[in-house]
Structure formats: structure tokens, C-alpha cells
Amino acid sequence: MKLHIDFRGNRKIALPDSADTERRKLSPPIPQGRIHLSHQLHEPLHMMFVEDLSEDFINHISGEHILLFVNYDVDAVCACRILQNLFRSESTLYTLVPVEGTQELVEAYKRFSDKVKYVVFINCGGSIDLVETLEPEPDVLMFVIDSHKPSDICNVYSRSQVRLLGKPDESENIPQFEDIFLDTDTEPESEEEEVNEEALKKRRERKLWEEKRNRVMFDYTQFSFCGRASSLVVFELIWNLGKDDLESLWWAIVGLTYQTVMGLIVEQKYACELQVLQLHLSRLTSISQNDVEANRSQFYRITAQKDLRLVLYRHWNVQASLRHTICSALKLKLWTVRSEKRLYQVLAEIGLPLKDSLQNFSSMDVTLRNEFFSMVETIANNHDLDELIYHSFTVSVCYGNNFFQASDYVYAMICLLEDTMKDKSRGSCFSNCIDSLSPTKYNLVLNGIEKCKKLFTSIVRLVQSMLDMKQIISAGPFLYFIINENTSDYSLYAHPMSLAMLARYALNACASQSNYRKHGSLPLIVSAPQSEENCIVLGIPPVTEYVPRNFFGKAFDQALETINTEPILSYFDSAAVRISIKDRPKFFDSLSTILS
Amino acid sequence: MWGDKAIELIKELERSTEIFPPFDDDKIRLILEECRVLNQFIEDAMNSTFHPETNNYLAGVKARTAALERNKRCLLAYQWNRLQMLRKMRWEFGSILPVEIKANMSEGEVAWFAKYSKALANYMKGIGGRNGLNLMLDMQPPKDLYIEVRCLKDFGKLELDTGEVFYLSQNSQHYMPRSQVENLVRQGVLEHINWS
Structure with missing residues (x-):
């Protein structure tokens, strides 16, 4: 697979421009310890990762009017909800605008940015060159909390206007400053006039450097992957400020669980973060128990425990849940006719009567319900179902008997966020989703869970029919299938x-x-219709890839360039794009040429 | 008996279930008439010559003066209590009173009310800097100065007193000063998000 990367020219070379220096005067000087210095000698070469969020970020924003752009995904919604609580306690005015893709962001920025000096991006904007795309006023400061990696190199090295929040990930391999940017002053201006040895040598050097830069940039941007969950970054921020509570911890947990449920991060990363969250949990629970006053945090009671990866099983019945979970369905091949027998065998080994397995989990016999986990755990090994068991969190909301696993919340929120069935606008879905995080509105979550059951049922039915009809087609370098309007x-x-x-x-x-x-x-x-003319195209990496990194982002860009069309909407997740349906065949053709 | 009507007037005011009972013109006229009669007696007595046996008016004058004083007190109490009610209503309803209440006011009360409103307005203009301070807002201190709102329809730009510009378009959420938002919430442009 070879991609030719045509990296944008030497923009940004002229440093420092006047706006930059002015900005630096306005903002307080940043002590060295907090900023990652990629180069100890040259002050202007540091990357703008703000690690000690509490001071640098908060000093800037408190009491100002903030413009908050949030992507439509669960992690972003969680992070945004935590930030909203922070802003409220700081009496910071804000305007929150959900955005779905780059084009929407540009439009929204134009509309909302009047007189706004501080902009925060959550799970959006990190992988596009913000200064160039949005053309902000020189005194606008932009904070980016984005789990989509790699970050655009211009954002990383922007000295004045863009700050990336969170630690840089080692796996990102951010190139060195001098490999990417060249100071204009050293560039020989009078190349044409005299062709002497010196100039030739310089030109050769420059050519070599350019080649190297292209190679470095290619390595850097080739794969898109998922970094640390934004909700965790924000949670750490408020923890540093001493404003954390059980509510925001739960939101951070949901954000992290989203990443693992969608297979965006590797298991180890999840386990690492999990341990930290467990520590936070025990700390916060002991605080809230000592607190005599009945405070809001007591709406949530969170417990960390080993749990089953069965989807929504607490709110469904065991059989349905086993059928709709990827890992159990795969291991038992539950879409074939013969699988029924295998399923029954597993249920028998678990020791669950058939009658009960078809009943709602909540109305199952109490002893069976309590022992369900240990019963599954004992047989998991025999059927190669180890994957089913993982560490997670459960929450009970509002003193009631409403137990939710973190993943239940994630699924419910996904469905609330993408529930456009009844002519609902995307914006109102977003409002619903962000409301569902409030403990008093947990019936929205129940609502979302019902929707999600429908989604799972439909997914399984659709996959089954696609496998039977052999609708998944191999185009050489990749498989694809198209959902059209005849599909149920x-x-x-x-x-x-x-x-x-x-x-x-x-x-x-x-x-x-x-x-x-x-x-x-x-x-x-995969591709699905979004309206009469438009469709969404989305690529996922192969199963065999251990680290879930995705090269479709770059490939889609290239393919669109070859067929000379602009995407109607490029999602912040670069491996998804909205194009016009009539461009789709051309797009697939050029993709297969690029990738083969 | 002297003073009966006056006490009746006060009792009626207290017994009344109306928010603002009508001004009792008739009864007041009767009381004033009584006062005039009492006064007439005192005046006549004063003009006559005193004689300890044939014209000893001391006891009569004393009793009538007391009755006169009592009537006066009751009338003043009646008026005072009514003005207290009006003042309370000024803070509750603002400078424009409902028609039902206006119909029950006497001429003097109308004039007093206008004066009171004017004095209050002058005072509010005088405090709190250049723009004055509206004391009528937030009679109960609000829990938060700012509230979270969600925009229900496209409204356009809204500039706050402090200079920040909010662009209100559908489905955007904002955190902004309560005082600036209340009107828009009433108009249905914004919706208060209650998360707790």
C-alpha cells in the first residue's frame, strides 16, 4: 500500500509574525516545566501541549466568554458535561455548539465567534490546521482537547494561538520541529542569478531536506488512531482544581468505556486508565460518605467490579444479550441454524434454566441474578469466552434499583445521539444525550437502551442476511458493502x-x-444513505490489526482528490466522510487503485 | 354611641377578604358628620359663659373631645393601613396597578401612589452607578446569577450589558446572566436547562 503524500508547502515559515509577538505579551509567561520542550535551546520551538491544565487553562478562561465546540460522540459529550460544571463553578459564560464535521465547524465558527476571545474544541479540530481553516482574529486563543490523533503538525507547533490540552502520547511520534519547518531567513533568495557551487550545494541540501520532510510527514499522518479519552483529560483537570465529584467521575468512566466498547483503544490502555479511575473512586466515595450533608453526588453510587461484556444484559434477557454480543456470537457462530443447539448447551452449562434465560434479566430469580456473573465466569474458559469478562463499573442512580453498567450508558448515549428517526434534528439529539447524563434524568438512558436493543437486533439481522446473500464484496485491497434504501x-x-x-x-x-x-x-x-443525494462512507481497520489504527483517513483524502470532488462533510473521525451518492462508484474505484 | 362608626370602619377593613377593599366614602362622611356635631357642641360650650351649676359643660366637653380624638385616630389608622397595602402592591405589581384595584382607590390615594412611584423611581435612578439599579428585580436573591439555557429557535445576536455577544441559534446552549435571559425565556426563544 503506497500513498503519495503531498504535504502543504512552507506556509508558517515566516516566524515570528507580529500577531504572535503581541499575543505573547498578553498571555502570562509560561514556566518551562509545564511545556514540553522539544528543543531546549530555542525557546520558540516548543510544542504547545499544556500539561498542567489547572493553571494555564483556568487562568485564561475564568470569567471570560468561552466558545465551546463539541463533536457528536459519547466521549465528547461526557467531557463537555464535566467542563460545563467547571464553567458554572467559575461563573464563566459559555456558548456550546455541537458540530459534526470540518465544514460545519468552519460555518459555526463564523457565526458564533463574534467578540469571542477563547475557543475550546472537544474531540474536534485537533487534526485540522485550525489557524488556517478558521482564520481567527490574532488575539483569539484556542484550546484543543481532541482524542483524534495524529494532531495536525501546525497545531502542535503553533506558538501563539493553539494549545493542545493533555500529555503528548509517546506513540504519536511527533516529528521534530526542524524536520518540518524551515526558517525563511536561511533560504537563498537569489537562486537564479548566480549558479555557483555554494548555491548548488544549498539547493541539494534543501532538496534532501524536503524529501526527508515528506517522508517524516507521511509516517506521521499515515494512520489515524485514538488517543486518550477527552473526558479523562478534563476529569484530571478538575481533579487538579479540587472540584471533582462522583458525578464527573462517572462521566469520565463513561467516556473511557466508550473508547473500549467501540474498539478504539487497546485493552492494555483501558486497563491502565481503569486502575487510576478505581483509585479516584475509592477516594471520592470515602469523602462523600464522611460528608454529613446530603449532597448531589449521592445520586450516584458507583462500584468497580468485574463484569460481563454482554451487551445491555441487565436490561434485556440473557439469550438476546448472548446473541447480540460480538464476541459470544462469533465464538458460538450464533447466526447459523445449528448454533441454537450450541447456545442451549452453553446455557445449560451456565446452569440457567431456559425459561429464565428468555425472561427479562431484572425479573429473573434473585439467586440466579446474583450468581449470574460467577456462573458465566466458571464456564467462560471452556468455550473460549474469556473475552466476555472484564473490569468495569456499575452505577445505581437515585437510590432506586436502577443498575447500569458503564457500557449500558455508552450504548444508550450512542442511540440518543444518533436517533434521527422521527425527523429530529441532530442538535436536539445532542441536547437529549447531554441531558441523559444528569442523574435525575436517567429515564432518558432507559429510553436510549430501548432504542439500542432495536439497533442491535437490526445489526444482527442485517449481518446475517449479508453473509447469507454474500453481499460483502471484496474489491481487492478491501472489503465493502453498501446499505441502500431497500435495506430494512x-x-x-x-x-x-x-x-x-x-x-x-x-x-x-x-x-x-x-x-x-x-x-x-x-x-x-461500509456506506449508507443519509438523504436522497448524500451518503456516508466509513472505513474500519482489519480485525488482525492489533492496535486499532486506521489508514482510511489519508486514503479517503487521496481518493477524493483523484476524482476531484470536495467531500460534503468530512467527519472529525477522518475515516468517515459524507459524499454525494453519484460520486460513490468513482470514489470506490479510485480507492481501490490507490490502495492496491 | 360616639365612635361606633369609626370602629366599624376599621373592623370592616380588617374583615374584608378582598385584596384591596373599596374606599368607604359613605361611612367616612358619616364619621365626619359626627365629628362636626361633636365639634359644634364644644365650640358652642366654649362661647358660652361657665357657671358651676347652670352651665357646667366641663364633663360634656371632655367626653366629646375624647370621642373626637378617637374618631381621628380611627380614620388615620384606616388610611394608613390602606396605604401600606398600596405600597406592598407597588413592589409586587409594579407602577401599573390592575384595574380592579384602581377602581377601589380614592382620589387622594391615587395621588399618593403616583408620588410614591415617582420617589421610588428617582431613588433607583440615583443608586447603582450610571444606569441605576432596578430594585424590583430579584426580590428574593436568586440561587445563581447565571443560568444554563438552550436555544429553541434562531434568534440572532444578543449583546449583553457587559459587551459579550451571544449568537442565539437553534440547539446551541449558553450560560449567561439570568437577568438578561428572563425575557427571552418568557418569549419562548430560550429554555432553561434544569439538570439537578
């Missing part, structure tokens, strides 16, 4: 998260099917 429930998949869930299920099912086995290591592209 096509409107469920009009947005990236549900479509990605479908794609993951389908690809996993594919890889375990014998007749697709030879394609097992291929990535998958």
Missing part, C-alpha cells in the same frame, strides 16, 4: 457511530466465516 432499517445507520458498530460486527463475522477466510486480514468500508 437503513436509516438507523445514517451516522458514524451506529454505522461503525455495524461495520465491526460485520467484519468480525466475516473473518470467522470460512468462505471469507482468505479475506480475513482485509479492512472494511
Whole structure:
């Protein structure tokens, strides 16, 4: 697979411009310890990662009017909710605008940015060059909390206007400043006039340097992947400020769980973060127990425990949950006719009567309910279902008997966020979703869970029929399938998260099917209609890839360039794009040429 | 008996279930008439010559003066209590009173009310800097100075007193000063988000 990267020219070379210096005068000097210095000697070469968020960030924003752009994903909503609590306690005015893609962001920025000096981006904007795309006034300061990696190199090295919040990840491999940017002063201006040895040498050097830069940039931008969850970054921020409570901890947990549920991060990373969160949990619970006053945090009672990866099982019945969980469905091949027997065998080994397994989990016999986890745990080994068991958190809301696993929340929020069935606008879905995080509005979560059951049922049915009809087609370097308007429930998949869930299920099912086995290591592209003219195209990495990194972002850009079309909307997750339906065949053709 | 009507007037005011009972013109006229009669007796007595046996008016004058004083007190109490009610209503309803209440006011009360409103307005203009301070707002201190609102329809730009510009378009959320928002919430442009 070869991609040719045409990296943008030497913009940004002229340093320092007047606006930069002015800005530096306005903002307080930043002590060295807090900023990662990629180069100890040259002060202007540091990357703008703000690590000690509490001071640098808060000093700037408190009491100002903040413009907050939030992407449509669960992690972003959680992070945003934590930030809102912070802003409220700081009496900081803000305007919150949900945005879905780059084009929407540009438009919204134009509309909302009047007189605003501070802009915060949550899970958006990190991977586009903000200064160039948005053309902000020189005294606007932009803070970026984005888990989409790699960050745009211009954002990383912007000295004045852009600050990335959070620690730089070692796995990002951010290139050195001098490999990317060249100072204009050293550039020989009078190349044409005299062609002497000196100039030739310089030119050769420059050519070598350019080649190197292209190579470095290619390595850096080739794969897109998911960094640390934004909600965790924000939670750490408020923890440093001493404003953390059980509520925000739960939101951070949901944000992290989203990443693992969608398969965006590796298991180890999840386990690492989990331990930290468990420490936070024990600290906060002991505080809230000592607190005599009944405070708001007591709406939530969070427990950390080993749990089952069965989807929504507390709110569904065991059989349905087993059928709709990727890992159990794959291991038991639950989409074939013969699988029924296998399922019953597993249920028998678990020791769960058939009658109970078809009942709502909440109305199952109490002893069975309490022992369900240990019963599954004992047999998990025999059926290669170890994956089913993982560490997670459960919460009980509002003193009631409403137990939710963190992943229940995630699924419910995904469905609330992408519930555009009843002509609801995206914005009102976002409002619903952000409301559902409030403990008093947990019935919204229940509502979302019901929707999610429908989604899962539809996903399984769709994958089954696709496998039977062999609708997943191999285009050489990748597999693809297209959902068209004849497909039942096509409107469920009009947005990236549900479509990605479908794609993951389908690809996993594919890889375990014998007749697709030879394609097992291929990535998958899915496409679904969004309206009469437009469709969404989304790519996911192959199952065999251990680290979930995705090269489709770059490939999509290239393919669109080759067929000479602008995307209608490029999502912040670069491996998803909205294009016009009539461009789609051309787009797929050029993709397969690029990737082969 | 002297003073009966006056006490009746006060009792009626207290017994009344109306927010602001009508001004009792008739009864007041009767009381004043009584006062005039009492006064007439005292005046006549004063003009006559005193004689300890044939014209000893001391006891009569004393009793009538007491009755006169009592009537006066009751009348003043009646008026004072009514003005207290009006003052309370000025703070509750603002400078424009409902028609039902206006109909029950006497001429003097109307004049007093206008004067009171004017004095209050002057006072509010005089405090709190250049723009004055509206004491009528937030009679109960609000829990938060700022509230979270969600925009229900496209409204356009809103500039705050402090200079910040908010662009209100559908589905955006804002955290802004309560005082500036109240009107828009009433108009249905914004919706208060209650998270707790």
C-alpha cells in the first residue's frame, strides 16, 4: 500500500509574525516545566501541549466568554458535561455548539465567534490546521482537547494561538520541529542569478531536506488512531482544581468505556486508565460518605467490579444479550441454524434454566441474578469466552434499583445521539444525550437502551442476511458493502457511530466465516444513505490489526482528490466522510487503485 | 354611641377578604358628620359663659373631645393601613396597578401612589452607578446569577450589558446572566436547562 503524500508547502515559515509577538505579551509567561520542550535551546520551538491544565487553562478562561465546540460522540459529550460544571463553578459564560464535521465547524465558527476571545474544541479540530481553516482574529486563543490523533503538525507547533490540552502520547511520534519547518531567513533568495557551487550545494541540501520532510510527514499522518479519552483529560483537570465529584467521575468512566466498547483503544490502555479511575473512586466515595450533608453526588453510587461484556444484559434477557454480543456470537457462530443447539448447551452449562434465560434479566430469580456473573465466569474458559469478562463499573442512580453498567450508558448515549428517526434534528439529539447524563434524568438512558436493543437486533439481522446473500464484496485491497434504501432499517445507520458498530460486527463475522477466510486480514468500508443525494462512507481497520489504527483517513483524502470532488462533510473521525451518492462508484474505484 | 362608626370602619377593613377593599366614602362622611356635631357642641360650650351649676359643660366637653380624638385616630389608622397595602402592591405589581384595584382607590390615594412611584423611581435612578439599579428585580436573591439555557429557535445576536455577544441559534446552549435571559425565556426563544 503506497500513498503519495503531498504535504502543504512552507506556509508558517515566516516566524515570528507580529500577531504572535503581541499575543505573547498578553498571555502570562509560561514556566518551562509545564511545556514540553522539544528543543531546549530555542525557546520558540516548543510544542504547545499544556500539561498542567489547572493553571494555564483556568487562568485564561475564568470569567471570560468561552466558545465551546463539541463533536457528536459519547466521549465528547461526557467531557463537555464535566467542563460545563467547571464553567458554572467559575461563573464563566459559555456558548456550546455541537458540530459534526470540518465544514460545519468552519460555518459555526463564523457565526458564533463574534467578540469571542477563547475557543475550546472537544474531540474536534485537533487534526485540522485550525489557524488556517478558521482564520481567527490574532488575539483569539484556542484550546484543543481532541482524542483524534495524529494532531495536525501546525497545531502542535503553533506558538501563539493553539494549545493542545493533555500529555503528548509517546506513540504519536511527533516529528521534530526542524524536520518540518524551515526558517525563511536561511533560504537563498537569489537562486537564479548566480549558479555557483555554494548555491548548488544549498539547493541539494534543501532538496534532501524536503524529501526527508515528506517522508517524516507521511509516517506521521499515515494512520489515524485514538488517543486518550477527552473526558479523562478534563476529569484530571478538575481533579487538579479540587472540584471533582462522583458525578464527573462517572462521566469520565463513561467516556473511557466508550473508547473500549467501540474498539478504539487497546485493552492494555483501558486497563491502565481503569486502575487510576478505581483509585479516584475509592477516594471520592470515602469523602462523600464522611460528608454529613446530603449532597448531589449521592445520586450516584458507583462500584468497580468485574463484569460481563454482554451487551445491555441487565436490561434485556440473557439469550438476546448472548446473541447480540460480538464476541459470544462469533465464538458460538450464533447466526447459523445449528448454533441454537450450541447456545442451549452453553446455557445449560451456565446452569440457567431456559425459561429464565428468555425472561427479562431484572425479573429473573434473585439467586440466579446474583450468581449470574460467577456462573458465566466458571464456564467462560471452556468455550473460549474469556473475552466476555472484564473490569468495569456499575452505577445505581437515585437510590432506586436502577443498575447500569458503564457500557449500558455508552450504548444508550450512542442511540440518543444518533436517533434521527422521527425527523429530529441532530442538535436536539445532542441536547437529549447531554441531558441523559444528569442523574435525575436517567429515564432518558432507559429510553436510549430501548432504542439500542432495536439497533442491535437490526445489526444482527442485517449481518446475517449479508453473509447469507454474500453481499460483502471484496474489491481487492478491501472489503465493502453498501446499505441502500431497500435495506430494512437503513436509516438507523445514517451516522458514524451506529454505522461503525455495524461495520465491526460485520467484519468480525466475516473473518470467522470460512468462505471469507482468505479475506480475513482485509479492512472494511461500509456506506449508507443519509438523504436522497448524500451518503456516508466509513472505513474500519482489519480485525488482525492489533492496535486499532486506521489508514482510511489519508486514503479517503487521496481518493477524493483523484476524482476531484470536495467531500460534503468530512467527519472529525477522518475515516468517515459524507459524499454525494453519484460520486460513490468513482470514489470506490479510485480507492481501490490507490490502495492496491 | 360616639365612635361606633369609626370602629366599624376599621373592623370592616380588617374583615374584608378582598385584596384591596373599596374606599368607604359613605361611612367616612358619616364619621365626619359626627365629628362636626361633636365639634359644634364644644365650640358652642366654649362661647358660652361657665357657671358651676347652670352651665357646667366641663364633663360634656371632655367626653366629646375624647370621642373626637378617637374618631381621628380611627380614620388615620384606616388610611394608613390602606396605604401600606398600596405600597406592598407597588413592589409586587409594579407602577401599573390592575384595574380592579384602581377602581377601589380614592382620589387622594391615587395621588399618593403616583408620588410614591415617582420617589421610588428617582431613588433607583440615583443608586447603582450610571444606569441605576432596578430594585424590583430579584426580590428574593436568586440561587445563581447565571443560568444554563438552550436555544429553541434562531434568534440572532444578543449583546449583553457587559459587551459579550451571544449568537442565539437553534440547539446551541449558553450560560449567561439570568437577568438578561428572563425575557427571552418568557418569549419562548430560550429554555432553561434544569439538570439537578
